[in-house]
Amino acid sequence: MRNIKAIAFKEFIHILRDRRTLMLIVIMPIMQLMIYGYGINTDVKHLSTYVYDQDRTYLSRRLVDAFTQSQYFTVKVNANSIRQCYTALDKGMAKAVLVIPPNFAGDLLKKKGAQLQMIIDGTDNTPASVALNSSQAIVNAFMQDEHLIPVQVLPIDFRPRLWYNPDLKSTYFMLPGLVGLVLQFLVPMITASAIVREKERGNIEQLLVTPIKPYELILGKILPYIAIGVIIAASIITVMHVLFAVPIHGSVVTLFVMTLIFLIVCLGIGLWASTVADNQQQASQIVMFFAMPSILLSGFIFPREAMPLWVHHIGYFIPMTYFLIIVRGIILKGLGFFDLIGQVWPLLLMAVLVLVFSIRRFSKRMT
Amino acid sequence: MPDIAISADKLTRKFGKFTAVDEISFAIPYGAIFGFLGANGAGKSTTIRMLCGILAPTSGGGQVGGFDVETQPEQIKTVIGYVSQRFSLYSDLNVVENLNFYGRIYGLEGAALLGRIKEVLELTGLDPFQRRLAGDLSGGMKQKLAVANAILHRPKIIFLDEPTAGLDPLSRRAIWELLYQLAEGGTSLFVTTHYMEEAERCNNIAFISQGKILKIGRPSDLKEALQGQILEVTCRPLMKASHFFSSLEGVAGVTVYGTTLNLNVTDRQAVEERVRAAADKEGIEIAVIKSIPASLEDVFSDLSQGIKRGNFNPPAAEQERGNRA
Numbered sequence: 001m002r003n004i005k006a007i008a009f010k011e012f013i014h015i016l017r018d019r020r021t022l023m024l025i026v027i028m029p030i031m032q033l034m035i036y037g038y039g040i041n042t043d044v045k046h047l048s049t050y051v052y053d054q055d056r057t058y059l060s061r062r063l064v065d066a067f068t069q070s071q072y073f074t075v076k077v078n079a080n081s082i083r084q085c086y087t088a089l090d091k092g093m094a095k096a097v098l099v100i101p102p103n104f105a106g107d108l109l110k111k112k113g114a115q116l117q118m119i120i121d122g123t124d125n126t127p128a129s130v131a132l133n134s135s136q137a138i139v140n141a142f143m144q145d146e147h148l149i150p151v152q153v154l155p156i157d158f159r160p161r162l163w164y165n166p167d168l169k170s171t172y173f174m175l176p177g178l179v180g181l182v183l184q185f186l187v188p189m190i191t192a193s194a195i196v197r198e199k200e201r202g203n204i205e206q207l208l209v210t211p212i213k214p215y216e217l218i219l220g221k222i223l224p225y226i227a228i229g230v231i232i233a234a235s236i237i238t239v240m241h242v243l244f245a246v247p248i249h250g251s252v253v254t255l256f257v258m259t260l261i262f263l264i265v266c267l268g269i270g271l272w273a274s275t276v277a278d279n280q281q282q283a284s285q286i287v288m289f290f291a292m293p294s295i296l297l298s299g300f301i302f303p304r305e306a307m308p309l310w311v312h313h314i315g316y317f318i319p320m321t322y323f324l325i326i327v328r329g330i331i332l333k334g335l336g337f338f339d340l341i342g343q344v345w346p347l348l349l350m351a352v353l354v355l356v357f358s359i360r361r362f363s364k365r366m367t
Numbered sequence: 368m369p370d371i372a373i374s375a376d377k378l379t380r381k382f383g384k385f386t387a388v389d390e391i392s393f394a395i396p397y398g399a400i401f402g403f404l405g406a407n408g409a410g411k412s413t414t415i416r417m418l419c420g421i422l423a424p425t426s427g428g429g430q431v432g433g434f435d436v437e438t439q440p441e442q443i444k445t446v447i448g449y450v451s452q453r454f455s456l457y458s459d460l461n462v463v464e465n466l467n468f469y470g471r472i473y474g475l476e477g478a479a480l481l482g483r484i485k486e487v488l489e490l491t492g493l494d495p496f497q498r499r500l501a502g503d504l505s506g507g508m509k510q511k512l513a514v515a516n517a518i519l520h521r522p523k524i525i526f527l528d529e530p531t532a533g534l535d536p537l538s539r540r541a542i543w544e545l546l547y548q549l550a551e552g553g554t555s556l557f558v559t560t561h562y563m564e565e566a567e568r569c570n571n572i573a574f575i576s577q578g579k580i581l582k583i584g585r586p587s588d589l590k591e592a593l594q595g596q597i598l599e600v601t602c603r604p605l606m607k608a609s610h611f612f613s614s615l616e617g618v619a620g621v622t623v624y625g626t627t628l629n630l631n632v633t634d635r636q637a638v639e640e641r642v643r644a645a646a647d648k649e650g651i652e653i654a655v656i657k658s659i660p661a662s663l664e665d666v667f668s669d670l671s672q673g674i675k676r677g678n679f680n681p682p683a684a685e686q687e688r689g690n691r692a
Contacts, residue, residue: 002476006468006471009468010460010468013459013460014459015459016460018459064435180505201455202451202454203455203457204455205451205453206449206451206469206516208419209419209421209444209526210444210472211441211444211473254486286378
């Protein structure tokens with residue numbers, strides 16, 4: 001115990017003196033929060049729209065208002081010709097074009113059936129599909145509001161509702177997951193390089209002839225990074241809650257325990273990388289090699305449901321896959337420990353396996 | 368406490384088919400400085416690693432501080448100090464932080480630790496540099512810190528792997544003065560070195576080559592054994608002479624010293640005649656031939672040339688003889 005404390009204390013001095021690691025620890029979470037909180041916003045809103053209103057009636061103006069009020073579309077230009085609209089689409093100045101033909105209102109009032117055209121820039125599939133769906137909804141609502149269709153009793157009264165993230169804010173989705181992302185990158189990286197550094201600089205040679213035991217050395221070296229990991233996770237969650245107003249529906253204690261388990265997996269990966277690598281550069285390359293697929297295949301950004309089946313299955317071997325379901329479940333859905341048991345046990349299993357494997361490897365390498 | 372600090376009995380270590388250390392035996396009493404000499408790769412570090420309890424011997428055994436190297440490596444670690452060849456303390460920790468850390472690892476705490484740190488700082492003269500980062504110390508001071516660190520827990524046995532390699536003469540002397548002080552206090556020191564004048568300072572020395580101890584004894588005894596066997600020849604041109612004399616019968620080895628050659632010979636009288644004859648024939652000018660007392664360097668070159676002859680004939684020498692026959 002005394003030895004573990006001595007090593008942990010010395011490790012903290014290393015961390016405080018090593019500008020590079022310190023910068024990484026402080027800057028990376030902040031940078032990621034900025035990127036995913038402010039930068040990457042998949043909420044499609046205020047699509048720049050050109051309107052070519054050839055009708056210019058009360059009704060046509062009401063329709064354009066309906067589009068604007070939805071917030072999905074922002075009318076940038078009232079065009080004078082269809083050509084102008086096409087050019088705007090080509091140049092990317094317009095993402096959508098609304099074409100209202102002459103006699104739009106007249107046809108509607110005569111119940112002749114009016115035509116309305118919307119052209120959407122389909123280059124980027126996400127905003128395009130949002131535009132497509134919302135334009136449909138806007139027009140339907142418009143017809144109801146203006147009493148253009150008779151009020152009727154539908155055979156199915158279909159009322160879809162969005163739970164957990166009713167406004168479909170991407171920060172709700174991204175920021176809880178960010179805890180996983182940052183830990184997955186940072187913790188193995190700093191742990192591995194801290195251990196490899198002793199090997200690289202020959203410090204291990206001196207430690208070997210002391211009465212210290214391998215497990216004491218490992219624990220002493222790991223503890224400071226557990227502390228750092230917890231602090232990082234807590235800061236991200238605090239910023240997420242305070243600055244980005246993401247509500248935390250579940251128990252903070254459960255969240256803490258789960259984060260700790262995930263942290264142990266990350267430490268284990270770092271420890272393992274340190275037994276494979278001969279220098280710090282190799283260690284960080286190995287960590288990157290594992291972190292990259294974790295981000296892409298765990299469902300952090302891209303939904304795993306959309307992946308081909310075999311890629312989907314690979315996701316089951318990635319610790320972050322389980323952790324993401326757990327953090328999002330706790331934060332957004334207010335799930336408790338027992339609701340998440342299906343994710344908790346694989347994560348626990350991984351933690352135990354990785355740690356046992358890497359500690360055994362480490363002890364072997366020490367002698 | 369037994370009188371013997373370190374002993375090896377047919378200590379052997381093999382790596383696959385390669386035998387790094389081959390049945391070496393010795394005994395070192397407390398308070399003695401034992402010099403372990405040998406070329407790089409001769410098996411010095413492997414021997415130290417086995418004696419420090421971090422490498423298990425393949426066969427044979429040894430005792431360090433009364434503990435068995437094979438069965439009690441952990442106990443050995445508590446009673447020894449170790450100064451590695453390469454500076455291996457933390458360069459981003461300052462002098463006191465390094466000592467603090469290792470002191471705690473060795474079980475020192477609180478006032479006892481602080482007091483001991485103060486002692487070793489005074490002993491090594493590192494007092495004024497307490498807060499300096501180890502990485503910013505000069506080479507000599509780094510080694511002093513390494514020694515200070517090795518003696519923190521008052522070990523009675525210290526292993527030093529080339530503690531003075533790459534240091535300037537003044538720093539080397541300072542380190543050796545430190546070692547003498549420790550030996551006087553009853554500590555046993557196991558030192559590997561390349562420097563012959565450092566070997567002279569040891570109570571006992573052993574020459575190791577290809578894993579075997581070739582010779583072991585007190586420096587004076589080893590030199591004594593070569594008494595009357597060293598011929599100093601002052602001659603010109605030196606390298607040509609060295610070349611021809613080395614192939615003469617009865618010459619075990621030739622070492623060049625500035626403007627003279629030292630010949631290790633078996634029969635002084637006969638060789639002197641042969642040398643003069645060869646010089647006449649090859650046009651080598653001889654100024655003086657005299658017999659001189661042997662130095663450790665002579666002992667070392669006698670041994671290493673002995674190995675060459677014993678184990679294989681250098682192709683060049685072989686050809687030489689063929690040409691002349």
